[in-house]
Amino acid sequence: MEEKPFKALAKSSGHRGSGKSSPHDIRNLWTTATLSQPKLNVPLPTVREDSELEGSSVGGKTRWSYNQKAGHDSDGGWEESDDGEDKDNFKPEELDEHALMELEMRRGSSLGGPLEEDDSKTDSEKPSSVSSLNISKHTPHRAYWVEQQSRLPLPLTELMENEALEILTKALRSYRSEIGRDHFLTKQLQRYIEGLKRRRNKRLQVKVI
Amino acid sequence: MKLKQGSFLWYLYLDKLYCLLSVRNVKALVQYFHLLDVHRKKTLNDVLFYHFLHHVTDLKRNQITIVFNMLDWNAVGEIGFDQFYMLVCILLAQENHLEEQFIFRHSRPVFELLDLDGELKIGPSNFHMYNFLFNIKKQQLRDLYHDFDITGDCRLNYKEFKLFTIFSMDKYQESQKAVKEEKESSAQK
Numbered sequence: 564m565e566e567k568p569f570k571a572l573a574k575s576s577g578h579r580g581s582g583k584s585s586p587h588d589i590r591n592l593w594t595t596a597t598l599s600q601p602k603l604n605v606p607l608p609t610v611r612e613d614s615e616l617e618g619s620s621v622g623g624k625t626r627w628s629y630n631q632k633a634g635h636d637s638d639g640g641w642e643e644s645d646d647g648e649d650k651d652n653f654k655p656e657e658l659d660e661h662a663l664m665e666l667e668m669r670r671g672s673s674l675g676g677p678l679e680e681d682d683s684k685t686d687s688e689k690p691s692s693v694s695s696l697n698i699s700k701h702t703p704h705r706a707y708w709v710e711q712q713s714r715l716p717l718p719l720t721e722l723m724e725n726e727a728l729e730i731l732t733k734a735l736r737s738y739r740s741e742i743g744r745d746h747f748l749t750k751q752l753q754r755y756i757e758g759l760k761r762r763r764n765k766r767l768q769v770k771v772i
Numbered sequence: 773m774k775l776k777q778g779s780f781l782w783y784l785y786l787d788k789l790y791c792l793l794s795v796r797n798v799k800a801l802v803q804y805f806h807l808l809d810v811h812r813k814k815t816l817n818d819v820l821f822y823h824f825l826h827h828v829t830d831l832k833r834n835q836i837t838i839v840f841n842m843l844d845w846n847a848v849g850e851i852g853f854d855q856f857y858m859l860v861c862i863l864l865a866q867e868n869h870l871e872e873q874f875i876f877r878h879s880r881p882v883f884e885l886l887d888l889d890g891e892l893k894i895g896p897s898n899f900h901m902y903n904f905l906f907n908i909k910k911q912q913l914r915d916l917y918h919d920f921d922i923t924g925d926c927r928l929n930y931k932e933f934k935l936f937t938i939f940s941m942d943k944y945q946e947s948q949k950a951v952k953e954e955k956e957s958s959a960q961k
Contacts, residue, residue: 719800726780726827727807734810734823741819748811755810 724763731756773904775867779828780804786864791874793861801860805853815850829863835904842885842902858885862905871907876941882906883933893927 735756738749775782784797793801808816808824816824818840825836843855851859858881865874875882886898896917899908908916916936917926928936 720803722783723780723800723804723807727804730808730820730823730827731810733827734820737819737823752810759807 721763721766724759728756728759728763731759773863773866774830775863776828776830781828781860781863782867784860784864786861786868786870786874788870788873791861791865791870791877793857793864798857801857802853805856813850815848815852816856817850821851831904838901839905842888845884866905866907872937872940872944875906876937879934879937880930883930893925893929894933895927 731752735749735752738746738752742749780800784793784801786792787794805816808820810820811817821840822833822836825831825839826833831839839859840851843851843859845855861874861878865871883894886894886902888898888901899906899916916928919936919939
């Protein structure tokens, strides 16, 4: 779990840095600089809405708005962003991941906690890899609570499959009594149920191990 | 009508303002529908539909048949995901006591569901048939036809029905407000 955000950052930084070395350095400084800021002006709910609902193109726009504001707040220098190119280079999943990662960073810094304390000691000189590791400590927990707040139980697939199995087993009895055992629909349903049971048993075996 | 506690649908919930499922819930529902779509036709036939509804609710056989006929608006003998989604929203609205809000927010689709014959008018028998789904009480039905049958033909067209939904919604909100004020005053005491 901790590797994923690090990899995402590494990937994204690789993509962003492709062909241009100085923006890459500036972006790293920007990334660590924002960690030192306890509160940011970025409105979290609207940004999250954009990145979740509208996909990669707005995910790119989201990053653009981050960059603009951060640029204005810190250096005020670079208003141009490489997002226009990066949108083409990025895959949608990476962009969304990155947008979410940045969101998690802001939440961590705005809510305070160990992340903020670390930043007060060493600010812009902290390497991005270390900061991303710190972030990754908090990301899994936050994702867990977000999942909890959605009110869907975590072993959702298991619940759905078990319920579907019960329903389909009863349906199979009706099929057999109404259209007979040899009907192709009955056989198809039977094969499907057997496939579901095999999948469930495999999953149970994995759990036991 | 009650949803079976601990069933998959029991864990879903409607947005209280728009009475629709969230994207996350719809995604889970799509997966669930896919699991039940045994014959890979992106539909549920009447047998699968019956066993599904029988498993997750306390509806009787004749009620399930009525619901199936209501949703099978193309008369193909199968229910697609659109109709399935509509049904789940209706079930959740009833489970969470959001019937008035649901009918108000989705008056057009509800009217079209009740208008079985396609005559663009619904009579008392239409309401009575689906009473177990939309929970419209007898007194409410009488008031409905007394107050909103403007044309006087003992049937409601869409505009008259819409007026009824607005009126019910206002009444519902007033009752909610009264309940809230009562709670606050008893808490203060």
